[in-house]
Amino acid sequence: MDLIFRNVRIDDAQPLVDVAVQAGKIAEIAQHIASTAGREIQGEGKVLVAGFVEGHLHLEKANVMQRKANRSGTLKEAIAVTAELKPTLTREDIRERSIQVLRALVQAGTTHVRAHAEFDPAQGFTGLEVVLELREAFREVIDIQVVAFPQEGILKLPGMPAMMAQAMEMGADVVGGIPYNDLSAQEHIDFVFDLAKRYGKDIDLHQDFADDAEHMTIEYVARRTIAEGYQGRVCVGHLTSLAAVSPARQAQVIALLREADISVMCLPATDLHLGARGDSHNVRRTLTPVRALRDGGVTVCLATNNIRNAFTPYGTGDLLHIAQLAIPACHLGGADDQATVLSMLTTNPAKALGLKHHGLAVGNDADLVLVDCRAVADVILDLPTRLMVLKRGKVVATAEHRRSVAF
Missing domain, CATH: 3.20.20.140 (Metal-dependent hydrolases)
Known part of the structure; x- marks a missing residue:
């Protein structure tokens, strides 16, 4: 895999999961992904949402x-x-x-x-x-x-x-x-x-x-x-x-x-x-x-x-x-x-907008946002820091760099 998020929250009613990205797509979502990746992000229970x-x-x-x-x-x-x-x-x-x-x-x-x-x-x-x-x-x-x-x-x-x-x-x-x-x-x-x-x-x-x-x-x-x-x-x-x-x-x-x-x-x-x-x-x-x-x-x-x-x-x-x-x-x-x-x-x-491959599901584009909160319900309430933003699997922004790395 190109990148794996470990132990992230995507649904408040479900356990934490791993989300794997390969070739710009979401390749796998599971409680534990056995594969490894060139880059692995430790989510520590933080929320991952679609862009x-x-x-x-x-x-x-x-x-x-x-x-x-x-x-x-x-x-x-x-x-x-x-x-x-x-x-x-x-x-x-x-x-x-x-x-x-x-x-x-x-x-x-x-x-x-x-x-x-x-x-x-x-x-x-x-x-x-x-x-x-x-x-x-x-x-x-x-x-x-x-x-x-x-x-x-x-x-x-x-x-x-x-x-x-x-x-x-x-x-x-x-x-x-x-x-x-x-x-x-x-x-x-x-x-x-x-x-x-x-x-x-x-x-x-x-x-x-x-x-x-x-x-x-x-x-x-x-x-x-x-x-x-x-x-x-x-x-x-x-x-x-x-x-x-x-x-x-x-x-x-x-x-x-x-x-x-x-x-x-x-x-x-x-x-x-x-x-x-x-x-x-x-x-x-x-x-x-x-x-x-x-x-x-x-x-x-x-x-x-x-x-x-x-x-x-x-x-x-x-x-x-x-x-x-x-x-x-x-x-x-x-x-x-x-x-x-x-x-x-x-x-x-x-x-x-007629987007065909958007959303947190296997096979869709890896347009993802890791946010600094621990419940999906809190995303709209906490105004959480956007820790990492991915566009088709590529990291385009992080909290450490206030400017998008791609600009």
């Missing part, structure tokens, strides 16, 4: 909040501030800040990230080009799925439909969209589906990000998903409007989402910050209804979205910080609820 999966992140506009502030804290001003900044962002600037974020992700145990890279006629393709380059440069350290994301809309910008197609030709992995920020939400959705079908790509939408449900279009997305046979290939982020509908309608929408097999990314850091800015008292949480979605059979995930910019003026890139924010905000603090949170950082987003 975290960051399902929704904007790399190229991270760490810019000092350049122009969002004074009102509203979504409208966040979009305006970012639109003003984007033409000033150079290739070198985007690359430097994106690498800062990727380094933080890897050190925190994230082994996959879906990055929404935006472009428009004013900015050009600079951001998308840099993120595509980083996908190739760091593929041995972290897998990056690149979403072609039209933040400023598609239909309302001259030349943007052609730019969307060009982004796919350039190598984007996923077709993105933002129906609520365009002339017609339904026409925007139709364009995204048509483009995705043309290139055989999955879809990821910024969907129904509002305090109320007046203009909600998730039902149209779900029905189009079913009609096109795109079940399991559509993901939506935000979906905060779903919390504003009646319980009866919410149940109907959730049943439709389950039928369409649409995954939902809850983005608590951004949505709590921007949401309910017009409320004078008894301020709403403005989060997608995580527990109802989970209990209704929908794949629901927790993700970061933005780091230190006009949309989210804080953040570290550590998904465990997002989990700790979501636990009280989404009422996930009960014992039974807590038991479901870790999967919202690992197996659920892996399913949402």
Whole structure:
């Protein structure tokens, strides 16, 4: 074997086990592995988990909040501030800040990230080009799925439909969209589906990000998903409007989402910050209804979205910080609820992103994190030190070295 973890905890209900890695894969999991390895890690009862999966992140506009502030804290001003900044962002600037974020992700145990890279006629393709380059440069350290994301809309910008197609030709992995920020939400959705079908790509939408449900279009997305046979290939982020509908309608929408097999990314850091800015008292949480979605059979995930910019003026890139924010905000603090949170950082987003070989099982990629705690249930509570991070069997970060060894 190439590497063996000895006496690690992977399940609180089971004894300690050894986990062997060979040729980038998990080769064996047993209470005692007779084989030896070139490198053996004494776990001493510490927890080994599958690598975290960051399902929704904007790399190229991270760490810019000092350049122009969002004074009102509203979504409208966040979009305006970012639109003003984007033409000033150079290739070198985007690359430097994106690498800062990727380094933080890897050190925190994230082994996959879906990055929404935006472009428009004013900015050009600079951001998308840099993120595509980083996908190739760091593929041995972290897998990056690149979403072609039209933040400023598609239909309302001259030349943007052609730019969307060009982004796919350039190598984007996923077709993105933002129906609520365009002339017609339904026409925007139709364009995204048509483009995705043309290139055989999955879809990821910024969907129904509002305090109320007046203009909600998730039902149209779900029905189009079913009609096109795109079940399991559509993901939506935000979906905060779903919390504003009646319980009866919410149940109907959730049943439709389950039928369409649409995954939902809850983005608590951004949505709590921007949401309910017009409320004078008894301020709403403005989060997608995580527990109802989970209990209704929908794949629901927790993700970061933005780091230190006009949309989210804080953040570290550590998904465990997002989990700790979501636990009280989404009422996930009960014992039974807590038991479901870790999967919202690992197996659920892996399913949402279509990852075929992720998870702590023999034959899967050895994307693993050894953490400094002794119960799997405590991982989301302790914010434990990430002692070692493996990407396909290669050690890419350790607690002793605050920088990933691969950067």
